[in-house]
Amino acid sequence: MTVRQDVHSVGIPVLCQSCEARHRGVCGALDPDQLVGLAKISSKQTIEPGVELIGDAETVDSYSNVLSGVVKLTKSLSDGRQQIVGLQFAPDFLGRPFKVESAINAEAATAVSLCSFPRASIERMIRESPELEHRLLKQTLNELDEAREWMVTLGRKTAAEKVASFLLMIARNIDPALDPATNTTSFELPLTRADIADFLGLTIETVSRQLTRLRTDGLIRIENNRHVTVTSLKRLASRSGA
Amino acid sequence: MTVRQDVHSVGIPVLCQSCEARHRGVCGALDPDQLVGLAKISSKQTIEPGVELIGDAETVDSYSNVLSGVVKLTKSLSDGRQQIVGLQFAPDFLGRPFKVESAINAEAATAVSLCSFPRASIERMIRESPELEHRLLKQTLNELDEAREWMVTLGRKTAAEKVASFLLMIARNIDPALDPATNTTSFELPLTRADIADFLGLTIETVSRQLTRLRTDGLIRIENNRHVTVTSLKRLASRSGA
DNA sequence: CAAAGGCATTGACCGAAATCAAGGCATTGG
DNA sequence: CCAATGCCTTGATTTCGGTCAATGCCTTTG
Structure with missing residues (x-):
């Protein structure tokens, strides 16, 4: 099961208004008009622990705000050794803007609820809204800092x-x-x-x-x-x- | 010694045209008119191995393209244990957009030549040019992938x-x-x-x-x-x- | 040239964490 | 109720990489 399904169902605007209250999520970066448009194509879903959200082989087809729960990002060696390379807590943004060749897995560590948007819509919004891209850059810089902090922990x-x-x-x-x-x-x-x-x-x-x-x-x-x-x-x- | 000095000296436009040929640098993201403007306030410099470019205590006051050589990014524990958390090869971009609280050091690992821009100019250009921000986001995503790849190496x-x-x-x-x-x-x-x-x-x-x-x-x-x-x-x- | 200092190699030994193994304590389901 | 299963803890033993120590270069400098 992937985030992809049901993404085109009828939207729940209230959901995104709740996102907006959070600082690091997608919606917080958008103006109210855009938000309403986006909310119409968003969908909320609850994911059980252990369910894979982003698989190696598969292209990510949606972007999500993590509303509650924790998602783990993992990478594996060919012989099965595994490393968790990041944790996404609410209200983090989940999903890569632009395709990246790297093999990474995302899996629900706890029960997780997500607010998802189809890839095409988000990419259009990014093109139209510099503020959203700015927001994404800031979150990415934060994740980079966290990753580097853990490199010290892992190595030393x-x-x-x-x-x-x-x-x-x-x-x-x-x-x-x-x-x-x-x-x-x-x-x-x-x-x-x-x-x-x-x-x-x-x-x-x-x-x-x-x-x-x-x-x-x-x-x-x-x-x-x-x-x-x-x-x-x-x-x-x-x-x-x- | 820091990158900061000489940053306001007379520019070397040729330098930036050479940057433009490279894909991951700053200049590649800008249109030619902006480039000329930016080139006028850029400065090229050569750094000896071991020289610190970004110090813990100090605010980063300029941004640079690495033209040649290798810069190491390090983090340290209070007792002196050290971890290199990234390497910047030419033509990487060096310097954080927006201040980050994290303590990180940058030091020339080899002889390094840099093309530097004052912080204020780059930030103005980011505000005016979505394309530059887009470029920064892409580089940051690449660095994040590299960091995560090394987390696997360090941990497993x-x-x-x-x-x-x-x-x-x-x-x-x-x-x-x-x-x-x-x-x-x-x-x-x-x-x-x-x-x-x-x-x-x-x-x-x-x-x-x-x-x-x-x-x-x-x-x-x-x-x-x-x-x-x-x-x-x-x-x-x-x-x-x- | 000799002395000194920086960097790298090699060996002997040690210890922190991995591996191997057994068992405990929940929850689940027949 | 009693397996069976999943998750965790604890103990015994091994091993990989760290520590300590000696030596071997080069390069620099007086």
């Missing part, structure tokens, strides 16, 4: 630092308003241990051991394998390798 | 695969026209062993050992520590982990 941090950095990154993305002064926060992990391992360039076992370590050292609590409470953001940050 | 490849991948990447960037059918090529390494280690998330010693291994296995020859001849691109590719 220890397993313990990687896991601490990961938890901090998730906390900040789940709650962007997280006050740097507060010392505690709590969230649902959007990834399984296997996903975390693929994100950090580690094995499942190492991830598990490092989480156990943080737990027995009293920096975090974990319930039901997924719900994490950070009890000392400061101590966690001090273990993240700066 | 062995030391041997990393070094093989590195040599292939350099070969392709030094000679973009490299025929996939040819089996041999030769080039000057733009990086020291220490730089290669920082690029691959390894130590100098491991890089040296892997190069020695490739040499004794007959895949490459090395003269003067820097000049590399790949005698079997196929065998090198087969060791790069796909």
Whole structure:
């Protein structure tokens, strides 16, 4: 199943007005008149975890705002080794403007709801609206910075630092308003241990051991394998390798 | 020393006409009239290896086309561990459009010649010329793809695969026209062993050992520590982990 | 030329993370 | 209720790459 289907169904303008309230999404870049036109050809959908949104072989035929949930972007080696190269949180924009030859996969990590637009419409809007292209450039620059930040983590941090950095990154993305002064926060992990391992360039076992370590050292609590409470953001940050 | 100085000196229009012939640079995106205007405020300069072009603390005040040589982009952890997060080859564009909070350093890896433009002029041109912004978006998307490709290398490849991948990447960037059918090529390494280690998330010693291994296995020859001849691109590719 | 310094190679040893293996704890379904 | 399955944890052992240390170039400089 792909995002493509149902994209030409009747639109839900309310949906896009909700997008507009968000800053990094597509709609926020458009003026209200354009928005109404675009809303008519948009469609909202909910995706189950594990469903592939962008496949290697297939051309991406739509663009979407991520309204809720987390999408993981992965790349694989021929023997099956896998690396997560990015996570898209709401309200990120999903889908490449202009075709790129690179092999990349997008898959719902959690349940995901999307607001999708057909490729042709978005490309027309880009041509007509410099503001939208400006918005895309800014998001792309942000993603580039995030990617480079993770290159440091992948290349130069220890397993313990990687896991601490990961938890901090998730906390900040789940709650962007997280006050740097507060010392505690709590969230649902959007990834399984296997996903975390693929994100950090580690094995499942190492991830598990490092989480156990943080737990027995009293920096975090974990319930039901997924719900994490950070009890000392400061101590966690001090273990993240700066 | 920074790129900033001399930026307001009298321009060298010929320089920018030479930029225009290249595809990924700034000038290629502009129409001839704009080009002449921009050329008047551009300046060409040559930078020695090791000179810092963009520093952490300092705001980037100019944008440049890399005319020749290689610039390395690095990020560091507080204890000094370093990671190279990107390499800019000619005719790449160097310098961030819009300020970004991220701490990144740019440094000449080899002797580098640049064609620089003052920040304000470029930003004005971006506002006036959607085509330039389009060009910037495309380059940024390319850099994002490259970064993600290296994330796979950093997170999931062995030391041997990393070094093989590195040599292939350099070969392709030094000679973009490299025929996939040819089996041999030769080039000057733009990086020291220490730089290669920082690029691959390894130590100098491991890089040296892997190069020695490739040499004794007959895949490459090395003269003067820097000049590399790949005698079997196929065998090198087969060791790069796909 | 000799001394010094920068860069690279090589060897011996060590340790962090991978691998291999067993078992726990949910949820699902017969 | 009892398999069966998926996900996670924990332990024992191995290994790849890091660390420490010595040496070998070149190039530079007095």
